[in-house]
Amino acid sequence: MTMAPHFAVFHSPVPVPISTQCHHKQFHYNPLKPSSSSSSYSIFTTQKGFSRSPVITCSSSNGTDPDPDDVNNPERKRRAQLSARIASGEFTVQQSGFPFAFKKTLLNLGLPEQFLHFLFGREDGRRQNPVIPEAKGSIKAIRSEAFFIPLYELYLTYGGIFRLTFGPKSFLIVSDPSIAKHILKDNSKAYSKGILAEILDFVMGKGLIPADGEIWRVRRRAIVPALHLKYVAAMINLFGQATERLCNKLDAAASDGEDVEMESLFSRLTLDIIGKAVFNYDFDCLTNDTGIVEAVYTVLREAEDRSVAPIPVWEIPIWKDISPRQRKVASALKLINDTLDDLISICKRMVDEEELQFHEEYMNEKDPSILHFLLASGDDVSSKQLRDDLMTMLIAGHETSAAVLTWTFYLLSKEPSVMSKLQEEVDSVLGDRFPSIEDMKKLKYTTRVINESLRLYPQPPVLIRRSIEDDVLGEYPIKRGEDIFISVWNLHRSPKLWDDADKFVPERWALDGPNPNETNQNFRYLPFGGGPRKCVGDMFASYETVVALAMLVRRFNFQIALGAPPVEMTTGATIHTTQGLKMTVTRRMKPPVVPSLQMANFEVDSSLSLSDKDAVSQTK
Numbered sequence: 001m002t003m004a005p006h007f008a009v010f011h012s013p014v015p016v017p018i019s020t021q022c023h024h025k026q027f028h029y030n031p032l033k034p035s036s037s038s039s040s041y042s043i044f045t046t047q048k049g050f051s052r053s054p055v056i057t058c059s060s061s062n063g064t065d066p067d068p069d070d071v072n073n074p075e076r077k078r079r080a081q082l083s084a085r086i087a088s089g090e091f092t093v094q095q096s097g098f099p100f101a102f103k104k105t106l107l108n109l110g111l112p113e114q115f116l117h118f119l120f121g122r123e124d125g126r127r128q129n130p131v132i133p134e135a136k137g138s139i140k141a142i143r144s145e146a147f148f149i150p151l152y153e154l155y156l157t158y159g160g161i162f163r164l165t166f167g168p169k170s171f172l173i174v175s176d177p178s179i180a181k182h183i184l185k186d187n188s189k190a191y192s193k194g195i196l197a198e199i200l201d202f203v204m205g206k207g208l209i210p211a212d213g214e215i216w217r218v219r220r221r222a223i224v225p226a227l228h229l230k231y232v233a234a235m236i237n238l239f240g241q242a243t244e245r246l247c248n249k250l251d252a253a254a255s256d257g258e259d260v261e262m263e264s265l266f267s268r269l270t271l272d273i274i275g276k277a278v279f280n281y282d283f284d285c286l287t288n289d290t291g292i293v294e295a296v297y298t299v300l301r302e303a304e305d306r307s308v309a310p311i312p313v314w315e316i317p318i319w320k321d322i323s324p325r326q327r328k329v330a331s332a333l334k335l336i337n338d339t340l341d342d343l344i345s346i347c348k349r350m351v352d353e354e355e356l357q358f359h360e361e362y363m364n365e366k367d368p369s370i371l372h373f374l375l376a377s378g379d380d381v382s383s384k385q386l387r388d389d390l391m392t393m394l395i396a397g398h399e400t401s402a403a404v405l406t407w408t409f410y411l412l413s414k415e416p417s418v419m420s421k422l423q424e425e426v427d428s429v430l431g432d433r434f435p436s437i438e439d440m441k442k443l444k445y446t447t448r449v450i451n452e453s454l455r456l457y458p459q460p461p462v463l464i465r466r467s468i469e470d471d472v473l474g475e476y477p478i479k480r481g482e483d484i485f486i487s488v489w490n491l492h493r494s495p496k497l498w499d500d501a502d503k504f505v506p507e508r509w510a511l512d513g514p515n516p517n518e519t520n521q522n523f524r525y526l527p528f529g530g531g532p533r534k535c536v537g538d539m540f541a542s543y544e545t546v547v548a549l550a551m552l553v554r555r556f557n558f559q560i561a562l563g564a565p566p567v568e569m570t571t572g573a574t575i576h577t578t579q580g581l582k583m584t585v586t587r588r589m590k591p592p593v594v595p596s597l598q599m600a601n602f603e604v605d606s607s608l609s610l611s612d613k614d615a616v617s618q619t620k
């Protein structure tokens with residue numbers, strides 16, 4: 001199957017029908033022990049640094065969670081089944097094989113060891129060049145789960161790097177901070193986006209997320225400057241206005257006593273925001289269901305479905321002409337592209353008519369969009385590349401932020417004490433007014449809530465790369481052409497790297513400490529990736545989610561609706577719920593305290609934007 005970072009495309013083995021059982025002797029490889037050892041280790045009972053059966057909580061119904069210790073808890077049952085299957089050796093490749101057994105027999109027969117070394121040189125070579133632990137089999141039975149959950153279980157067994165083999169397909173799963181850093185930052189030139197680029201081609205073409213090599217370098221240098229501080233500051237108003245529209249909607253629902261499905265509302269909120277921010281287009285999808293909104297969702301769902309499809313039927317030439325679904329996708333794409341063309345020509349006219357000189361922090365007050373910046377900087381209006389980049393940012397900045405808000409509200413619904421603390425801060429910092437950029441530094445706890453939500457629910461949960469050169473990962477040499485999944489989910493939930501890894505504790509991040517990022521967390525925390533391909537919208541997204549969260553919780557209380565379906569995870573571009581996040585929204589009784597504000601001079605939080613400067617300099 002595939003799964004995407006913003007379309008973290010992950011060609012998942014899930015639908016590949018293959019033989020499942022490994023009939024060989026069971027061999028539990030413990031990556032924490034020297035790989036040259038031939039003893040078999042089991043880590044199911046103990047493994048230094050790992051605790052077994054951690055609780056990955058995400059399920060609630062009627063506002064109450066099933067007891068994780070209850071043996072009938074379906075989540076727990078699934079965990080136990082998977083653990084049992086791993087323990088049975090189903091996912092474990094036999095490390096011995098014929099040459100190993102034959103050599104052992106000859107040795108037992110008394111043949112000199114030196115002669116055997118000569119005969120079985122390759123085996124010894126392997127020991128010097130250790131072989132990556134391998135998990136093999138079918139995960140058909142766990143297909144119903146979000147794919148990164150079984151990867152987590154396998155990680156607890158096989159460690160920070162292992163190979164997952166399904167029939168002819170093989171992937172390296174990386175969950176080790178130093179290996180992640182090596183791939184993403186230290187030796188990033190040796191890796192491309194691989195499968196991701198193939199799956200996203202129909203919608204993003206050579207846009208910034210899938211692009212590699214020289215195209216990526218040139219476009220990154222063009223786009224990063226567009227998200228300068230003045231632009232992001234201007235966006236704060238936009239975030240406020242859009243969230244206000246959502247508040248009005250929730251207000252009406254609260255009056256009518258109607259429950260609301262927050263996941264789809266967040267998706268609409270962030271689509272409204274990103275449309276204005278990227279190309280000055282008001283989708284207004286919080287109030288309207290226009291054709292263009294439907295077209296955007298058609299394309300988004302197609303990208304997600306392609307990422308989990310067993311066979312790439314869309315590549316069959318005739319298919320796109322006969323399949324009603326593919327025809328719908330083609331016409332959605334046409335509508336979006338036509339709209340983009342119109343927006344580009346309107347914007348071009350504005351740029352031609354204005355007298356503003358282009359400079360580093362150039363921004364048209366009437367239209368501060370990224371498109372306006374790009375055209376004013378001299379981007380080619382007619383180029384497909386410009387359209388690809390706009391489309392990429394539309395998708396990149398939409399689903400991710402919506403998912404962050406969804407899971408933040410889910411987490412808050414389960415931790416009323418965190419919600420109270422959050423509301424207290426928001427009341428005292430904001431009172432009743434719209435947030436400004438100055439407030440971003442003051443909404444410290446609100447920011448920590450988002451940081452912690454991004455740790456527990458990273459969007460996307462897996463980053464995808466392909467090696468384009470031979471390399472060495474940890475102690476293991478790898479060949480060019482390896483498909484690699486860096487599991488951010490595993491890094492962020494590793495019991496080896498975090499205390500109470502599965503608990504929602506915003507307090508783990510010191511209020512006066514730096515904003516946590518991959519650099520100051522040494523690659524155990526990667527909410528926006530790292531290295532030269534780090535998210536260009538990290539500051540934008542952080543402020544967007546902080547503004548939306550603050551404005552919503554100061555007006556309303558949120559609870560999981562009575563009789564709501566359980567909140568479970570599934571994967572698409574990001575982590576979705578399976579059946580939405582249905583909540584009861586009530587107006588807060590307590591009027592917010594309006595503080596008398598002494599505005600301190602605003603300073604940029606350097607930890608948010610620094611890596612982008614690094615990234616730009618790395619492209620030079």
Ligand code: HEM
Nearest residue numbers: 005208209396397400401459527528529533535536537541
């Ligand atoms: C909370 C919201 C967001 C999250 C969690 C997020 C996360 C990420 C991550 C993890 C990556 C790295 C992907 C990889 O290494 O394969 C990335 C890349 C990217 N993001 Fe975001 N993102 C968010 C919002 C945004 C926004 C708002 C924009 C645009 C305004 C954006 C634009 C991009 C682009 C263009 C890239 C590709 C950069 C490159 O490859 O050079 N993202 N994002």
